[in-house]
Amino acid sequence: MKTIGALLLGLILTLSSPRGRCRGVPQAQHPADVLLPCEYVLLEPGAAGLSFTRQKVTLVLRNLTVAEEEQPETEYQTPEDTEAPIFEATVNLPPLPFAERLLHVECDGEEIVCEITPLYSQFFIAHIRLPEINIALVTKAEPAVDPDKPLDEKSIIRLSGDLLVSSGPPSQRASISTEAKLTCEVWGNVEGVDMEWHLQKDGKGKRINPEEDSGVSVEKNAQEGKEDLSLTIYPLTVHYEGTYICAVSLGPHRLQQILQLQIKEPPQVTLSLVEDPVPTLICRTDHYYPLDVEVEWQLNGAPLTDATPVVSSHRRNSDGTYSLTNQLQVSMPLSGASPDKYNCVVSHVSNEEPIQVEITVSPPEPALLFQIVCFASSLILLAVMLKAIYMFARTVPHGVEKEKKLS
Known part of the structure; x- marks a missing residue:
């Protein structure tokens, strides 16, 4: 009963509110x-x-x-x-x-x-x-x-x-390989309506022809008092980014609707450690668009402001996206010390928050260090033994010849 009463009270409040009265x-x-x-x-x-x-x-x-x-x-x-x-x-x-x-x-x-x-x-x-x-x-x-x-x-x-x-929508963002739909509809007496889609990009314009581009299609769905002239693009690539114009002609009327399509592709970030010849962290930032990207390094949660990483140029991929490599030389922690945690922090306009990838750089393990010491000691001992045998081999024949001459 209490639940029913609460529901009725909520309904009354909703209907009596300004928004409830509006709609x-x-x-x-x-x-x-x-x-x-x-x-x-x-x-x-x-x-x-x-x-x-x-x-x-x-x-x-x-x-x-x-x-x-x-x-x-x-x-x-x-x-x-x-x-x-x-x-x-x-x-x-x-x-x-x-x-x-x-x-x-x-x-x-x-x-x-x-x-x-x-x-x-x-x-x-x-x-x-x-x-x-x-x-x-x-x-x-x-x-x-x-x-x-x-x-x-x-x-x-x-x-x-x-x-x-x-x-x-007047402006929309989409990722690569997804579908984008630019809606353009005509209402009224649509008999004889004619339309064209145009793309403006980098100061150049071109008419879109679905017969020549398999990645675009126009619906042209006519109903009574309405015609749908929406443009669908699939799969999206960066080449489809730009300003689209839906140009409608009907009798003496010429109307244009402008829509913006932006491609936002978030980066794929990977972090690895290469120990030879010197310990180096490699942060790869792949397949991002547009070009603006920032890469920062952190050590144990604090920014490495004095770091001097080696940064490659932006590489253009076949799909129009970009890739970047950032390398940072590091020091291995001493034996018995706590591991170091490094973060590669990548900021890009496609993400509200930066992407952080962490890797742990640990000191050499004691067992491995012991093995290295034992191996080095064995090599030294073997060298000493070989030298002793060599010296003994040289002195023994010399003493035997001396005894034969005396006899």
Whole structure:
């Protein structure tokens, strides 16, 4: 009974909390009006060149389909007196999977960036950025608005939106030999839509052609009111790192979505001891990317600040990763002393914490030392005996000849 009571109390507290009131359990789809704080951005020429002017506005997305437990009371009433320009866009699109996030952006505390810019003629484009997703909505103004002038504070611009492009994530990191998916989707009347993927890297750009590159594929999955143009890359190599552009063309509209793909490959670290000709520790740092890597040495937990290791240059592997070798000469502990513990500490951008590999350098074992002493003593004794025999062999024949002459 106590457990049931605790569960009921937790449910009541959840429903009565601000977050609980903001979002219910999705059960049905309903139309809703979504308000977003935005900026109206104009490009203006000046004496020092081109500059941007920004004006605070409100974007209202009318008739956006959301999934809620019950129909939300979110019908927007246009105020008679406004303090900032208002863009009212009636959205004629199929249900969007991120519509609820736009509706609850204030309650969930998500960071949102919204900018509206004139496209051409009567068309405007709204760029909306949420964590992990970019949205570009094309709208048409009725009546036309002068795109070269700032808006009057009392302005109410009524728009219709029937084309939207979403992509994400804006930036992602991946490891070599894994799969990366760059999402790009078009919503609305997608008949006749055309798209291209481009890769910008090292100041150069190229169009991606899946027919020529077996490592990439484009889905081109068309549904009613939606077309999926996502790009999949497998297996990943460092050659696929760069800035990807999803370029969408539909009628007079030309839209681009930019996505960043970074390759982060953590290093593989090994540590070994070579005793001949002098005791040397060898720390190998293999198959890391990008190039930036730092290798440090520690002795018994303390940094070896006065160490002078021999460091190789960065070697490029066939898969585009790098390798590095770091060698450190050490002294063997004296017999009977405590072992020394050395750490090779490798820092790389792919790992939040450095990689540490430890090795123990122990003094010579007493049994081995005893064997070495015995062996050396045996050699000395054998040499003495051989010399005595040699001397005896030389003196005996000489004495016998002397006795024969006397007789």
